[in-house]
Amino acid sequence: MQKLTRGLVGTAGVLALLMAVVFWLRPAELGGKLGLEPVGALGLASLRADLGGFFGAAGVFALLAAVRNRRDLLLVPITLIGIALAGRMLSLALTGLSPPLIQPIVVEAVLLAIMVLGYRGLNKSSV
Template sequence: MVWIARIAVALVGLFSLAMGLMALASPVQLGTTLGIGALTPLGLNALRADLGAFFLASAIASALALFAGRASWMWGVACLYGLAVAGRFLGILVDGAPEGIAQPVTVELVLVVLSVFGARTLGRS
């Protein structure tokens, strides 16, 4: 079971790292992928900084859980992605369900489940 948890944490970390690096290297592409855009240079900077911080913090926490034996850091990752899911559900309630919402909600829910599974399982080993 520990190996499955390590794979789960690695998948969360790799996804987060890929998205974080995309935010730093190509925020316009990340914005397009996520359905948001930068209207001004300040918006472009916000895409790079804010989304980069979100994803890279998750990647770093996943790496600490995986390589430094700090499984409890995965609770923070679960919290970040869980808050993203909560924000999406709030948006659905307030504004209605936009086209294509199922994919990001599903991805984020899977990341929450993998993070919780990793935190619980690696925390016991």
């Protein structure tokens, strides 16, 4: 079971890192798919820094947790994804449900479940 958990966490980490790379290389294209349109150089830099940084941090720590079999490293992606999901719930409360909002909520809920499963299944830090 631990190998499966590590595999899921590691796969999620790699996918998050790939998202970060795409945000760094093609921020306008990926931002547009998420409903974000950059305004000038500042908008492009913000997409690269904010979303690339979000996915990069989540991916690095998830991948490290899987490789090193250390659950404490999952606290970073759990926190990031949990806060993002809370923002989605706030949007639902303020603007109501619309079909485009469902997919990112489901993706973030599944990712959060994988990270929590990893936290429960991976080894404690020896530090």
